Amino acid sequence: MGVVVVMSLGSAVCISCVKILEGFSGGGISCGVVGEVSDGQLWDAPLSYGFHPCVKPSPKYKGPQELGRYITVRSNGGLNQMRTGISDMIVVARIMNATLVIPQLDKKSFWRDSSAFSDIFDEFHFITTLQEDVRIVKELPKELESVPRARKHFTSWAGMSYYEEMTQLWNDHQVIHVAKSDSRLANNDLPLDIQRLRCRALYHALRFSTPIEDLGKKLVERLRSHGGKYIALHLRYEKDMLSFTGCTYGLTDAEAEELRIMRENTNHWKIKKIDSVEQRVGGFCPLTPKEVGIFLRALGYPQSTLIYIASGEIYGGSTHLSEFKTRFPNLVFKDIVATPEELKGLANHASQTAALDYIISVESDVFVSSYSGNMARAVEGHRRFLGHRKTITPDRKNLVDVFDKVERGELNEGSLLSSIVTRMHANRQGGPRKRGGSLPGVKGRGRFRTEESFYENPYPECICSSKKHVQRT
Template identity: 70%
Template sequence: MRTGIADMVAVAHIVNATLVVPQLDKRSFWKDSSTFSDMFDEVHFIKTLQGDLRIAKELPKELESVPRARKHFTSWSGVIHVAKSDSRLANNDLPLDIQRLRCRALYYALRFSPPIEILGEVELLFLALHLRYEKDMLSFTGCTYGLTDAESKELTIMRENTNHWKVKKINSTEQRIGGYCPLTPKEVGIFLQALGYPPSTIIYIAAGEIYGGNTHLSELMYRFPNLVFKETLATKEELKAFANHASQTAALDYLISVESDVFIPSHSGNMARAVEGHRRFLGHRKTITPDRQGGPRKRKGPLPGIKGRARFRTEESFYENPYPECICSSKAA
């Protein structure tokens, strides 16, 4: 959501269009009914960007019936309806003012709503682990390593019955060999142990419901017993307002992950990249993945020898590493 909204702020500025406060996706796997103002501080968003573009809280009545250009910018119309950006705006070669506008939207304008900000204030030394081992994640990627036959079958059925997932048949072994699978809880425990973290380390689990529950989580808990969750940091009463709103609880995970002493994702997904980029923006706070630890470095461009649109897929995401455009004080090469 955050990166897609930041993209559309940039697009609206480029085409000199008025941006209507986005409507959030209510048809995803989580079927969350949260509105923009449930997730973000709407007044702050509009005020922060008022010098960059016009923002309307809702589409004016007189424009509701005019023709719309949907999804693609292939024709002109009174209203452009972008169903989903999915942070597809170019990573590189955009004007500096546009790149900085994207960062201004993402890191300043998109402040979470007060209830999320207040509950997300956690004052303890800890490591935030983005443990991507939820049912939908494993089903979508086709990663069944370490699961029982019954669990693998359940995930396959879920993938086959999810209409908007285009790939139905996936070879789990090939996915794992290709590096497309998240680390299992057991593998994460071994990884943290190898990095030298002691068993007493406090680890916040930034994730939805872990597939298989304690059956799989116990292998991580055996090595690191001090695991904490939203449910252990907040009271039932405090979490009551977030019940059945997966986007809002994910926002809590995002906020806590950004502010943690160390952030470690078990899989490189949209949220992991966004958190890593945000932490870089805030002073290159330590983010550890198997091949790097979040130090300052310039964003990687496309792989050599690849031409056309395919080269964009090989670039490092702008939102994963907004250096150098948005981190002016860094002296990194």
């Protein structure tokens, strides 16, 4: 079924388009006629040019050594921050010739989830899948439980030489305890075998526990039974995210004040005073539910599109979702797709619930995220790894001007808006491209923070092709 997004023709449209686009900071947005959008254009994955996963180690790769050294880890953050952190720690254990003890999961974060490793992940599969890479045990040997440990907070985005230097810790200790697991490895400039081990750890070894996997697959089947295709929307409009980013656009004064107080009282959030307007103009705010609705309609998705919301509790609930639902009434959450009995065991276990969202998002026909957080980056990377499944990344910075013009009545939801938005996102569909480096002008260690995450785009190390041509997206 085709959807007409632009019917306008002639120079008048282009003249209007130029006027509306005045003031955009980004380039590459042009005017023209957009015709009928076919089902293929809406749902099909971008051309992948024969790219495929490649994670096998090189012929020189050797098995793990048994040297009586152990690393214990406390994984910090939410589900996907822990998943990528654990994958990093697998590599750290490999570099340092150590046995990894099954990591302890974060129980003190915003979600306060008491889940153990085996509640979320298939522990046996994790250990056996990586047995040719790193030795993994469920717990420390009894004789080492009480020995003094070297407690380390390894530096962020560290390379091979850093961890090779850290092996001197074994001169005085048999056990090293790592206080944080996230972002312990550099994104770039690591040996090929090291990068591929990260992919084997994340995409093969860290499989969810059987109950979560089974329920996730069952929910995907139910969504498909509704109409065959669905969008998974990671709507990052939760209280903690809005408070952390200081984004209050579209909120009431009372809601904005509530978020300010929350940010002020959260000790580990370093920045307390944030200019909400500057954040939004810079593209650092999650899109509001209304903005996402405008965005998806402008891309040509019909009102009947089935959309699964993969997120926690939306701040303001139905109040802020109402304008999204007027554009896409076929909106579903976990508690609609799953039965109360199926969700009963997941109550108060946010990480297990997030695992269901992750499965449904990876398997969706189209994945869209309103903000580039840990979940969005992890899902995008996994979908790239599995064949560059369609993943639409909103250009939040340039969309601000569009949304503001719509809000002021200077631009209507219709053909011209569709032309602008579709052209702006023609190359933001998840097609193959090499991972981005650091932003220009950033010096020192700060440049590592600006690099595109390895787990957001594991090309070229874990994605191969015999063809040389790579389409930029």
